[in-house]
Amino acid sequence: MQEYRKTGTIFGIRRFYKADKNKKISLFNEKLEVPFGPAAGPQTQLAQNIVAAYVSGARFFELKTVQVIDGEDTGIAKPCISARDEAYNSEWSTELRVPQAFEEYTKAWFVLKLLSREFDLGDPDGFIFNMSVGYDLEGILTPKIQKYIHDMQDVSNTPIWEECLQAARKHMEQFTRIDEEYLGKISPHVSRSITLSTLHGCPPDEIEKIATHFIKEQQLHTFIKCNPTLLGYDYAREMMNKLGFDYMEFDDHHFVEDLQFEEAVPMLKRLQNLADRLQRNFGVKITNTFPVDVGQNELPAEEMFMSGRALFPLSIAVAKKLSDAFSGKLQISYSGGADIFNIKDLFEAGIWPITVATTLLKPGGYQRIQQMSNVISSLEYPNYVQLELDKLTELVEKSKAQALYQKPIKLPISPKIKEKLPLLDCYTAPCRGTGGCPIDQDIPAYLRYVSEGKHLEALKVIVDKNPLPFITGTICAHPCQTKCTRQFYENSIDIRGVKLEAAENAYDELMATMEKLERKENAPKTAVVGGGPAGISAGYLLAREGYPVTVFEKGNDAGGVCSQIVPEFRISMESVQKDVDIAKFMGAEFKTGEAAPAIDSLKDAGYENIIYAIGAHKHNNLRLDKGEAINSLEFLSDLRVDPRHNVYGEDIVVIGGGNTAMDCARAAKRLPGVKNVSLVYRRDKRNMPADEEELLTTLDEDVTFRELLSPVSLENGYLTCEVMKLGKRDESGRQRPESTGQFVDIKASTVVSAIGEKVDDSYFNELGIQTDPRGRVLVDPDTLETNLEHVYVVGDAHRGPATIVEAIADATKACSSICEIHNKNYERANKNIDLQEPRSKRGILLTDEDPVSQAERCLECSTICESCVDVCPNRANVVINVNDRPQIMHIDRMCNECGNCETFCPYSSAPYKVKFTLFNNEEDFYNSTNQGFYVIDQATKTCLVRYKDKEQTVELNTTSNTDIADGIIDLMETVIDDYDFCLAN
Template identity: 70%
Template sequence: MSDIMRPISIESLLDWILEEYKRNATIFGIRKFFKADPNKTISLFGEQMETPVGPAAGPHTQLAQNIVASYLAGSRFFELKTVQIIDGEDLPVSKPCISARDEGYNVEWSTELRVPDAYEEYVKAWFILKLLSREFDLGDPNGFIFNMSVGYDLKGIQSPKVQKYIDSMQDASQTPIWGQCLKAARQLLPKFTRIDEAYLNAIDPQVSHSITLSTMHGCPADEIEKIASYLIEEKHLNTFIKCNPTLLGYDYARQTMDELGFDYMAFDAHHFTEDLQFEDAVPMIQRLLDRAKAAQLRFGVKITNTFPVEIKQGELPGDEMYMSGRSLFPLSIAVAKKLSDAFHGKLQISYSGGADIFNIKDIFEAGIWPVTVATTLLKPGSYQRIHQIANVLESLTYPTHPQIDLPKLDELVEKANKQALYQKSFKLPESPKIAEKLPLLDCYTAPCRGTGGCPINQDVPAYLRYVAEGKYLDALKVIVDKNPLPFATGTICAHPCQTKCTRQFYEGAIDIRGVKLEAAEHAYDELLATLEKPTRKENAPKTAVVGGGPAGISAGYLLAREGMPVTVFEKADEVGGVLSQIVPEFRLPSQSVKNDVRLAEFMGAEFKTGAAAPSLAELRAQGYDNVIYAIGAWKHRHLKLEQGHAINSLEFLHANRKQLNGSENPYGEHLVIVGGGNTAMDCARVAVRLPGVKSTSIVYRRNKRNMPADEEELLFAMEDGVEFLELLSPVTLENGQLTCEIMKLGERDASGRRRPMPTGQYRQVPADTVIAAVGEDVDTSFYQEVGMTVNDRGHVNVDPVTLETNLKDVYVIGDGNLGPATVVEAIADATKAANNICEVHNLNYERANQNINLAVPRAKRGDLITPDCNVSQSARCLECSTVCESCVDVCPNRANIVVNVNGEPQILHIDRMCNECGNCATFCPYSSAPYKDKFTLFNSKEDFNNSTNEGFYVTDAATKECLVRLGDKVETIRLTESVMDIPNGLLDFMETVIEDYSYCLAD
């Protein structure tokens, strides 16, 4: 495909809008229209706007349909995408150009259209909003403002094409596009209900009375002043100039980013020395204020442009990108404070830079407006997020004139530097994508249960929905269908599902694990009271499970549930393995483990404890047809010290769980744990609770960000008062002191973590006892003695599907197969082995959400849960298994649309509307990019031939003749005739587009 967008004619835009609304009650995918309060407006530049918010100059104000979508959702101030002398194909924009998974980055800065084409898009949008505001009674047709944005030097702005743009935006009446808009509207008058000829003739052709000057970083102060003076005095425009965070100085910006956890952002001091300096900015702004006043115009500043950072990890192509979003907010609001203080609150500030639903009220009440947003609109919910913001702003009191509330602004700056919202996680997030590739049809999926999400494919949306409805028993039935350990997994599961949760792109992932525990605690007794014991199958083969940890309990449960005789052998006195012997009681109560074991016993699993399991030969002799080894990774790794000795982490945890139980302390006052994984966190949290302990420290050769422990485990340890001693490598232990070499972080290794490098400097740490939490291994020798073969990693060779070893009917699950693994991975292994012994009935999802009205989950899109909302974790579920449409949401250009084919929603990608920004690829749950991988509609044969996308071009709509690419094959077909080599679903898809979505085919 090409990254060249092809604007839609005014005739086709109006036809699209009216036909889509007639069919779906949506316009460009917007489902919730904002209807303004007729009694509320706020004045700016002599114009009125019903809400002081809208899209920033960027991807959401580049095309007419983008602006229309934004207006429908609640925007009333539009900062149009910047125009400059370099435009169209001459503008070097690398693709993809946007990355907005968390904080935002981009590598494009002005319109990708030619300036005349950009002008036409803005005029078409202006005209359409005048029609829609009246036709749908959304607000006053004069209740919104268009603000031009130009850059980047005076010579370019004075070029003929930019001059014509500025002049024509002030009066479009004599331009061809204005005549085209009037003609198209007149032709469609019969389709409107509240528009007539008189209304069309009264539409104001003065599109914009104001302008925002965008200057590239390094533009000198005198050049900025010359441009602004020219715009005020020669072009007679109300003017904003953009000011950047570089006004804060390098040291402030670097310290702020580091303290908030964005220390990985790479930038140096050169922008701060080359950009506008604060001591020059203040007198310059004052002179421009005076010039504007003399010209009876308004002048102010726009905060902030963007913040340039280096591209270090391949986030986007190129060497430098522009940062935005939540990480920019603390810098932007600090710039606002610094300038407001200098002008005693009298300076008008137009604001952007991390504004969203979580801070919009504070920004506005501090006297800063209008506010434009960008990064928040690039995330799922997209334009519909403005609806929520507009409602919040409309509920506030609108001021009569600009005035900064300095004390409130001070509070906002303090919040920005302290609130968790603006602090980056210790651990850089895992990829939210599942392993599967995006299918052409039926792509709706819940990533929380996909590959890379839940190893046992638990139907997470189903049980979340049941819990939201208060149906705890139904929820627990869904859970235990695939999960024999609801209490253990509801308490200590590593919850990979949450790393895939789409809600993470709103206000944070759902606490899926917590909801599981909620269901277990509420419905456990009722479940046992209502379950029927399985009937034992006659002459069924017997299975012995060696090891009573998570994998062994799970295998026993699953086999017994299917009526298979099964015995679990556990050499300890109590079943549970690490759950009952290692994990601290305060993390996983022993009663929770007993509850899970009781479920397996209820199903008919027999547990034998207190003695080692018989040998394989003895088990065979006792009539066990199948043997499953479910032995944990109990072999200790040793910490190598030049002097001194460290005790092992598992021995330490076992002693405190079973022998001491936290009541004795033979370890001394100063305990040091060496390691950075979850086991190290457990050791530290146990140690800090021991009587008489004065200090508990974790020593690790990397920093927190590069520790393997889960972030929540790090946070728990920090909350417990554990001291983290980062970048230290232990060398010797003697006389109560652990001597460590100080390390520094080098380049990234194969794991993606930065490699620790020695410095030759040393530090001593008080240490009466050192506990080594440096990992565990599988006891390979045991398996080899039994007769199993192992690989070079020390793991038993097994069939990847059945987990059967080289010994017939002998299986290895859990740690022996995977190495040290999680509880839910152990369950997944148990399921594989059990399913090879007998058919386990949990291989199909329980589709508890089959009959959901799609309007219900769709209504949640765009609404973020703010602290004042009383919404349960389970109710936050977006039910992605029923409807996803993230790629539709996040496309600024509306290039992905929903097509209802035989009652099922499908995704169609429209080539002409896409500029390959890459945003849909970021948020699609699959390891794919919808703009490349979804079935694509082409509007010309040339575009079809220039693409490799699977898709079609309609060569003759009347006969339904299409040029189709499927895989590597291209052919011309007629949908009215029999087509053998194209799936019926795609044939129906194309026919539906031609018959019901013909407005997408127009020029």
């Protein structure tokens, strides 16, 4: 209540869900406002988790599983959750002792009774708690578990119930709608239902005995958890392989040892009959676990449980198979991969209640519940259980075909930036961080401008640091998109496309309004050798600062690979020329059609600085035992000049798996008279270096991909290749190709070698410029100056083959060492954005029914991030407003070190280890290495503080001589003064 009055939030939840009190569905002889909520898992382990889920919109709570082996005895290693895409976990039951879990669930039940009435969120009797218990009969019959089951049905005679009542009475002044009469009416019957979560390998007769015990002796409404192992190993393996999850490692032992479908159906029918006679609800739970091996160090365990979107195709297939056997009369409690994209279909197919876990572990967290509750509550509630078999069939088929359930051909790149998480002021947009945008563009700023229809303002932000809006808006490798937080909602924003939108809509206006600086008097002249992306960028930047610059390009047109190599169907000469014209407008001179003079001649002509930007054009030779392949760059260059002249024959084979290989294959496909274009690579598609979109586009154009083949010889119109197999992973994480000794022949009139380019180091050596053993030019990393004074090298020549945006970054660095580059800072300042606006987007996923532009999808992480707050199930990361600036603080006592915040923090750090931490007591303080504090005396503001590895006792009112940063002092004082509800009482 104090948090709500201070911040308008409850456990960090900003948007509250109010249920329609007139709409309920009957379950377990109770009335349920929304048959939806969190599954047994991290979101139902602690009272605050359940409270956060309720105020977000959950009304059905499948409590985290309890078992006889509990607490520290479970031996769960940490971290225990990995939820970047499909999720994995190694925590199969509550980490608390069973009596502690009972207390958490009781407290949550009681608090929901108070909040529902106080905030008018719904009927205080409109939600249901469902127990989850495992794993074998012996454990369930122990006194500890029996007491838990008994007490959950009636908590009235337990100490925790009395404690709840006394706490409510003590804090009665906090409420306006709670009184003693209301407290006396709160039901002590926390749960009347149970889900049996049997461990893999539990025999069917034992499962039936446990369920019979629940239904008959305990008089509980009962669900039995059924796993995808009912489908059989072959089905599961084939499905995972087909959908791109072939890297998941599992064998058939669980499928052999677990309950078999032929055993399950008659058992379930017997139990259904028993439940019907005793007037109990009975059904199955499908399913929040699928056991797989830890194959790539996902978690510190040998086996883990998979969930999320990869589980949906298996779970819905189990639902269909069982529903067919019961003619749609078997109730299904569903959890396997449910989310906003399928929840409507699930409910309309007759499946309910529905619970979720994985989707709540991603940015947006508990706030995702509201959207799903809104969807379900808008639908017509059924009066009885009836599965719609036709709709289930449609769902099964959708799960096999929809992209939502398919792993991309290319495994995703790490979304993290290289920087470490700072103690304060950590909000950052990863799209512009290290590993995101090499030129540090303010991407959120121009996305916001485009979303507002202000294309000129957006283009000004872009060209402030990026001289090539058309080229980068068309063929940039867009590393920014691999870091975009939106990928954890639906998919990354098409940042590159938005950039092009701004360029196309505002280019003419930009050219009409740009101001050209006067030439600086006595400014040194610079010669830029090479008119590709790096050269154009250098020319633009220097000219913009008023420095004389000439760009020399031996080709007839500036643009380098963009105008001479990259096919016209990927980028037009018109687009390239617009970027060149921007540089020319600024005052850059371009000399084309002849090679640049030698260094001495350039210096004699008055050029004091020389920048080499000539790229990597030396071809890696493909060695064949017989025959020869042609050079990919020459092939593309010739087709750029005359894309309709075919001298290559009917059957063209391209060797390679990079973007150049894709260009060659697509260009070959357009040649008249070509019948077949094949692309040969020694690994599979997943391990090709090409960008995913280039690979997919090539596939769409019916190029034949011939994977796991290594070319050997070209003779008599056939290319002989050795068949390869994938072995152990190399340092890059890709599996090494290994020989098999088998060979195949591919019809080939021409073979094009596209196995990479390298720097022509002989050119630089002749100039006296030093190179390394790999042929790359040696430069000062801060200035890109070579061993020759005032001679710089940018782009491919010092990096090796690089991206266009990396070439711009190099040009900026070299130019910055020649003169000061003034960015005009068109970026919109954070203070001009109402924080409620970006926060309102958190937890809202966009479906096909939402007409939202790409630019509008931006979450504006540079203004407000809070991913670590969103994704923490236990609410251990909190927002503290310090001097009107939101800061993140970690609360030690609420953290179980699951590791989820580390997965989604954009930095290469773990917030639960790095963020300034509030400790509960001295023991916790000294048991940790986190920087943080423990409040010894709130009145005198005396704290035990660890800061930069130094531990000290500090009175915050007298810190003038301390070495603790002012921002940290302010944070601690703010917590004591304004957020004392975070302190343990």
